[in-house]
Amino acid sequence: MPLSGKDVENIAHLARLALAEEDIPRYVRELSSILNLVEQLQRVDTEGVPPMAHPLDAHQRLRPDAVTETDQRELFQSTAPLTEAGLYLVPRVIE
Amino acid sequence: MHNRSIAEIAAALDRREVSSEELTRHFLGRIARLDGQLNSFVTVTGEQALSQAREADRRRAAGAAGPLTGIPMAHKDIFCTLGVRTSCGSRMLDPFVAPYDATVVERVAAAGMVTLGKTNMDEFAMGSSSETSFYGPVRNPWDPGRVPGGSSGGSAAAVAARLVPVATGTDTGGSIRQPAALTGLTGLKPTYGRVSRYGMVAFASSLDQGGPFARSAEDAAWLLSAMAGFDPRDSTSLDRPVDDYVGALEAPLDGLRVGLPKEYFGEGLDPRVSAVVEAAVRELEGLGARVREVSLPNSSLAVPVYYVVAPAECSSNLSRYDGVRYGHRCAEPKGLEDLYKRSRSEGFGAEVKRRIMIGTYALSAGYYDAYYLKAQQVRRLIADDFRRAFAEVDVLVGPTSPSTAFRLGEKTSDPVQMYLSDIYTIAVNLAGLPAIALPAGFVDGLPVGLQVIGDYFSEARLLNVGHRYQQLTDWHQRVPPGFE
Numbered sequence: 001m002p003l004s005g006k007d008v009e010n011i012a013h014l015a016r017l018a019l020a021e022e023d024i025p026r027y028v029r030e031l032s033s034i035l036n037l038v039e040q041l042q043r044v045d046t047e048g049v050p051p052m053a054h055p056l057d058a059h060q061r062l063r064p065d066a067v068t069e070t071d072q073r074e075l076f077q078s079t080a081p082l083t084e085a086g087l088y089l090v091p092r093v094i095e
Numbered sequence: 096m097h098n099r100s101i102a103e104i105a106a107a108l109d110r111r112e113v114s115s116e117e118l119t120r121h122f123l124g125r126i127a128r129l130d131g132q133l134n135s136f137v138t139v140t141g142e143q144a145l146s147q148a149r150e151a152d153r154r155r156a157a158g159a160a161g162p163l164t165g166i167p168m169a170h171k172d173i174f175c176t177l178g179v180r181t182s183c184g185s186r187m188l189d190p191f192v193a194p195y196d197a198t199v200v201e202r203v204a205a206a207g208m209v210t211l212g213k214t215n216m217d218e219f220a221m222g223s224s225s226e227t228s229f230y231g232p233v234r235n236p237w238d239p240g241r242v243p244g245g246s247s248g249g250s251a252a253a254v255a256a257r258l259v260p261v262a263t264g265t266d267t268g269g270s271i272r273q274p275a276a277l278t279g280l281t282g283l284k285p286t287y288g289r290v291s292r293y294g295m296v297a298f299a300s301s302l303d304q305g306g307p308f309a310r311s312a313e314d315a316a317w318l319l320s321a322m323a324g325f326d327p328r329d330s331t332s333l334d335r336p337v338d339d340y341v342g343a344l345e346a347p348l349d350g351l352r353v354g355l356p357k358e359y360f361g362e363g364l365d366p367r368v369s370a371v372v373e374a375a376v377r378e379l380e381g382l383g384a385r386v387r388e389v390s391l392p393n394s395s396l397a398v399p400v401y402y403v404v405a406p407a408e409c410s411s412n413l414s415r416y417d418g419v420r421y422g423h424r425c426a427e428p429k430g431l432e433d434l435y436k437r438s439r440s441e442g443f444g445a446e447v448k449r450r451i452m453i454g455t456y457a458l459s460a461g462y463y464d465a466y467y468l469k470a471q472q473v474r475r476l477i478a479d480d481f482r483r484a485f486a487e488v489d490v491l492v493g494p495t496s497p498s499t500a501f502r503l504g505e506k507t508s509d510p511v512q513m514y515l516s517d518i519y520t521i522a523v524n525l526a527g528l529p530a531i532a533l534p535a536g537f538v539d540g541l542p543v544g545l546q547v548i549g550d551y552f553s554e555a556r557l558l559n560v561g562h563r564y565q566q567l568t569d570w571h572q573r574v575p576p577g578f579e
Binding site: 003011012017018027031034037040046050052055060061063068072080 | 096190191192193208287288301327330331333334393394395398399400402403410414417418419420421422423424428429431432433434435436437439440448449451452453455456459465466468469470471472473474475476478507510511514525526527528551553
């Protein structure tokens with residue numbers, strides 16, 4: 001199923017990506033060709049086949065609800081682009 | 096020294112013929128002299144390596160050395176390393192200095208190995224040629240005009256060129272086995288859950304698995320012994336004992352039941368690669384294997400399933416890169432949405448964006464059932480094919496890659512052509528099985544890799560098959576010209 005330029009712009013917005021206007025035709029072509037590749041799945045009869053989420057069908061392991069991590073805010077924020085007084089800074093959201 | 100096996104190096108260290116510091120200087124010297132041609136390293140941690148080496152020498156002098164103490168290695172730049180940039184080959188993580196060590200990094204260091212640095216790779220491990228790195232493409236030591244395969248192409252090129260004895264890699268759709276095949280190495284993708292994913296930058300979490308690159312199955316067994324094991328910090332890590340990989344190497348192959356999946360020898364396979372694989376199968380017969388044809392009828396669906404499941408998981412995993420907590424942040428954002436969009440668009444390369452968008456589309460309202468759910472159902476059919484095959488045979492044998500190493504730029508203009516380089520490796524990740532690539536010959540001076548696929552947790556058997564095969568052949572001992 002070929003995508004339109006509008007579809008690609010919408011997908012890019014959902015993925016929070018900004019595409020340059022001149023790149024859109026290339027993405028239309030490439031994404032459509034990838035979707036064309038996966039289209040053959042639609043012809044497979046999967047009636048009653050349970051979806052496989054984990055290779056070994058293992059279940060999520062639970063751990064005791066105990067405190068194991070210590071506060072390492074300073075260390076973890078040392079790699080952040082912009083912080084102040086222990087907070088991450090972003091542009092103003094509420095006027 | 097750089098052509099010796101891990102066991103030979105360890106023996107030399109034990110006999111005090113060489114110190115770990117001298118060994119480390121030797122390999123650092125080779126990197127400095129030769130890596131300009133290959134671009135296999137993103138970061139070389141020389142000072143840190145020398146201090147680890149001196150510590151290893153002290154351990155040895157104190158009689159506290161293990162079999163890997165003082166042996167140099169390198170990590171794919173996808174494993175977090177405390178205090179050292181962990182870029183994942185992306186501009187997005189170029190400024191990222193990891194605040195902790197991945198479990199694999201911790202384990203390998205605890206074994207006393209010396210880390211020389213971090214190796215180049217396709218951006219976020221998405222690729223089959225190591226051409227999408229922010230730091231430029233990696234070149235194949237067998238022919239610098241050709242790719243080393245991907246995504247772990249830096250580790251492959253570095254080990255093949257004898258810049259380091261062994262290295263780690265990760266394999267989501269073939270990213271250890273395909274580069275191993277294209278550079279003449281032994282590369283093992285373990286059972287899903289065998290090697291911890293903690294601190295390994297996530298791409299597709301139900302498929303990603305770390306593993307070793309080495310020049311021989313024996314060396315791979317040594318490195319895997321250090322890497323593998325249960326990790327409570329990885330929720331999909333499997334709590335079961337690690338086999339004695341080195342101890343199992345010499346077991347005889349008498350009566351080994353080998354299956355040749357007929358779908359792996361059809362259209363799309365270079366006939367010259369096919370001939371090399373067939374010759375390797377005859378060698379295995381000579382070692383006592385009983386060979387028969389088997390069928391994996393859903394094989395042709397593996398690539399389509401993968402290009403739904405992997406992008407879907409990647410779009411979710413990579414949503415964490417928002418320009419706020421770590422990684423690239425755009426200059427002067429005009430608002431929160433502008434911050435997200437420009438940081439991500441500037442930080443990610445074209446292939447990563449394509450996969451994020453495919454995954455976003457497959458998971459979006461109205462399409463989830465048709466794409467993601469459908470793919471997960473077909474994924475089970477693929478896993479069931481293997482289950483049936485392993486009721487009749489012990490291992491499956493076929494090619495790793497349909498061709499030898501291709502030229503730089505040859506497949507970059509058509510993503511689907513690039514994806515088809517992985518037709519024989521992807522199904523193994525979807526099923527969560529272990530598989531090994533082994534050097535099996537050459538076509539026009541370029542290495543060809545055999546692939547041996549085993550049932551769950553058969554890593555020891557796969558390494559054993561590789562080792563016995565390598566006792567009979569010398570393909571794994573060939574050195575790329577100029578790197579002797």
